[in-house]
Amino acid sequence: DIQMTQSPSSLSASTGDRVTITCQASQDITNYLNWYQQKPGKAPKLLIYDASNLETGVPSRFSGSGSGTDFTFTISSLQPEDIATYYCQQYDTLPLFGGGTKVEIK
């Protein structure tokens, strides 16, 4: 079974900072990697699909990159409304989510 390792599990950054989250798969998943944002008490929201494609309506400060086993999610300039937990998800065979990264404002 594929394992997904997402890091860090939490981070604290200041408004305007660049924030980076990584997700590593235990085997090659080509670009079958998606990123979601979940705010407290709300359903997850798709931000990035197929590793680097921005979902319609999502601000351009969000981006994704990577292929194979190593993937990166970036917020170029952290905003107060970005406070949330972010999850990676692979779908090479069956769907599997990473453990999540809780992003807080310093």
Next chain:
Amino acid sequence: EVQLVESGGGLVQPGGSLRLSCVASGFTFSSYEMNWVRQAPGKGLEWVSYISSSGNTKYYANSVKGRFTSSRDNAKNSLYLQMNSLRVEDTAVYYCARDSGYDGDAFDIWGQGTRVTVSS
């Protein structure tokens, strides 16, 4: 508006059963593969089940295999999750989610979730 609305959650005793429903609107439901995803209190997201657009192909997480059954009624724009032999560890918010059809099968539309509590 593209929308998914879940219902059917509640409190049930261990060993009991519950049937969740998810009604779709604003898109051609019969054209899309669908999934159930759950989130235990204070925990991360866990994929539960997949069903093809026709309903002929289904997959389940090992944690629910043999106990949960996914089905759909395309004429009613509805997705279902029959949950039997419920355990305390099945306590979670259950979301239905649409498969986007992108290469990586991202879940692009989610319902608001329905809460299931398994407790004596």
